[in-house]
Amino acid sequence: MSAISLPPSESLFRPMTDPFGRTIRYLRVSVTDRCDLRCFYCMSEDMTFLPKADLLTLEELDRLCSAFIAKGVRKLRLTGGEPLVRRNVMSLMRSLSRHLASGALDELTLTTNGSQLARFANELADCGVRRINVSLDTLDADKFRAITRWGDIDKVLAGIEAAQAAGLAVKINAVALKNMNEDEIPSLMEWAHGKGMGLTVIEVMPMGDIGAGRIDQYVPLSLLRARLEKQFTLTDLDESTGGPARYVRVSETGGKLGFITPMTHNFCESCNRVRITCTGTLHTCLGHEDASDLRKPLRASADNELLSATIDRAIGLKPKGHDFIIDRRHNRPSVSRHMSVTGG
Numbered sequence: 001m002s003a004i005s006l007p008p009s010e011s012l013f014r015p016m017t018d019p020f021g022r023t024i025r026y027l028r029v030s031v032t033d034r035c036d037l038r039c040f041y042c043m044s045e046d047m048t049f050l051p052k053a054d055l056l057t058l059e060e061l062d063r064l065c066s067a068f069i070a071k072g073v074r075k076l077r078l079t080g081g082e083p084l085v086r087r088n089v090m091s092l093m094r095s096l097s098r099h100l101a102s103g104a105l106d107e108l109t110l111t112t113n114g115s116q117l118a119r120f121a122n123e124l125a126d127c128g129v130r131r132i133n134v135s136l137d138t139l140d141a142d143k144f145r146a147i148t149r150w151g152d153i154d155k156v157l158a159g160i161e162a163a164q165a166a167g168l169a170v171k172i173n174a175v176a177l178k179n180m181n182e183d184e185i186p187s188l189m190e191w192a193h194g195k196g197m198g199l200t201v202i203e204v205m206p207m208g209d210i211g212a213g214r215i216d217q218y219v220p221l222s223l224l225r226a227r228l229e230k231q232f233t234l235t236d237l238d239e240s241t242g243g244p245a246r247y248v249r250v251s252e253t254g255g256k257l258g259f260i261t262p263m264t265h266n267f268c269e270s271c272n273r274v275r276i277t278c279t280g281t282l283h284t285c286l287g288h289e290d291a292s293d294l295r296k297p298l299r300a301s302a303d304n305e306l307l308s309a310t311i312d313r314a315i316g317l318k319p320k321g322h323d324f325i326i327d328r329r330h331n332r333p334s335v336s337r338h339m340s341v342t343g344g
């Protein structure tokens with residue numbers, strides 16, 4: 001008896017448009033929940049990480065990403081945990097870069113803490129990566145160690161230098177932390193702009209139990225902006241990437257400064273992104289407990305029909321927006337997942 005081959009279903013290439021008319025073009029993939037640092041606002045000191053056996057293989061991650069690309073994703077970001085600590089992560093990068101070569105993908109990029117960047121910068125550039133985000137909350141070595149619990153800032157600075165030498169554009173991301181780096185934002189900005197890098201400041205989000213109260217960490221960026229405006233001329237830029245950042249040009253430095261304000265002002269109405277974890281769980285909103293298991297349909301068959309249908313169902317349930325709250329009465333995580341699981 002000969003097998004009848006059916007044409008691939010439409011679902012494989014169906015654009016992912018949610019009930020609010022937002023089309024998903026951006027996928028962020030957490031390739032590991034592990035990290036070589038323990039930033040106090042991201043992780044607790046004694047984190048329990050996922051058993052390695054639960055992780056998708058690099059081949060499965062590639063297949064999952066490729067299924068999303070077939071459904072219209074144009075930008076792909078690897079994140080974590082720390083993506084550069086996942087063993088052989090560069091083989092995944094290399095393999096995904098075929099979608100840049102084919103024109104299916106506009107951008108392949110990475111968010112990293114920079115600690116391993118010096119080793120990987122040239123290879124990243126060689127894979128077609130053009131821009132990366134490096135997270136750095138302070139330039140003070142002691143504060144850096146306090147924030148990350150044991151990190152060495154020199155490794156990060158060497159990583160940034162190597163990335164720039166390899167021709168990668170670098171954007172610095174800094175989480176604004178009360179009584180920690182809030183006063184340092186102007187000098188961090190001048191340093192970044194002086195090196196031709198943008199800086200984006202982020203409000204701390206109530207994600208995951210970190211063994212400390214969020215209220216003690218949280219600084220509204222409206223406050224930081226008002227302080228910056230006493231010293232610098234900030235001009236709003238019109239550009240929007242569909243993401244949560246809003247940008248200004250700083251006349252005195254000529255550089256770009258971004259604000260990500262999930263707490264004081266969200267931009268969920270233009271959200272074009274979804275996230276998958278290293279175990280293949282799809283989260284359609286950073287600020288909700290919603291989760292769809294993609295590992296089961298991925299492993300259930302060699303073709304992507306079931307997987308694609310599961311993705312379509314999940315996109316159909318994407319929430320309108322998140323509801324993060326930090327105040328004295330809600331001094332508990334709004335979302336139980338740590339940022340390192342979902343991928344920031």
Ligand code: SAM
Binds near residue numbers: 041113133134173206
């Ligand atoms: N390890 C990489 C890094 O640090 O860039 C990638 C993963 S990390 C989870 C991504 C980003 O999320 C970092 O810029 C980090 O500072 C930020 N982040 C972590 N926890 C956060 C939280 N609770 N609120 C806001 N940003 C957070």
Ligand code: SF4
Binds near residue numbers: 035036038
């Ligand atoms: Fe690691 Fe990034 Fe989380 Fe810091 S923010 S603990 S570097 S995953």
